[in-house]
Amino acid sequence: DAGVIQSPRHEVTEMGQEVTLRCKPISGHDYLFWYRQTMMRGLELLIYFNNNVPIDDSGMPEDRFSAKMPNASFSTLKIQPSEPRDSAVYFCASQTGGRAYNEQFFGPGTRLTVL
């Protein structure tokens, strides 16, 4: 298995632009998580899905952030409009369901820089 795939790996954009981050989970995993990592706030859970349905989006910082999972093999995290404080590494992770102690497999992350 190729593992969790994220694209792009690096994104540099200007303030006010729309940014879309993409994630392909491991086949067969029915949970998908989006995290953000910054020096100031550490690793934060933004939102997670179960069977393509958003379960908990309480970590989404504000309305500029939105996430979708149109099918079991694809998810997007969109920021519109982007701001410099959104600069961070965004991780996607997937997990098989049924037991919470199943390991979350992380993607390589997308390093976002908003100028």
Next chain:
Amino acid sequence: AQKITQTQPGMFVQEKEAVTLDCTYDTSDPSYGLFWYKQPSSGEMIFLIYQGSYDQQNATEGRYSLNFQKARKSANLVISASQLGDSAMYFCAMINTGGFKTIFGAGTRLFVKA
């Protein structure tokens, strides 16, 4: 509210020696799980070990063991026989087994000296 605390921002250890990374947690849920992840400088997150709140024995995975003291709400990671490749950031995390929301500690950066 759930909380994970890692009080050691940085740690140094001599190669081949053992090192303990501290983690304390706070939760009112009786059922939860505790994880440790490693993040090398390349940035990926690597799962190391898991401990469930009802597990009677401490978890072990190769050179990694988790010193779980439930009454003290601590879940320290012990790395035996440190290697240069162990130099990385280490995160303690907790999951509520009633759901799948995971919270992470601030991390401890480990430096292994030759």
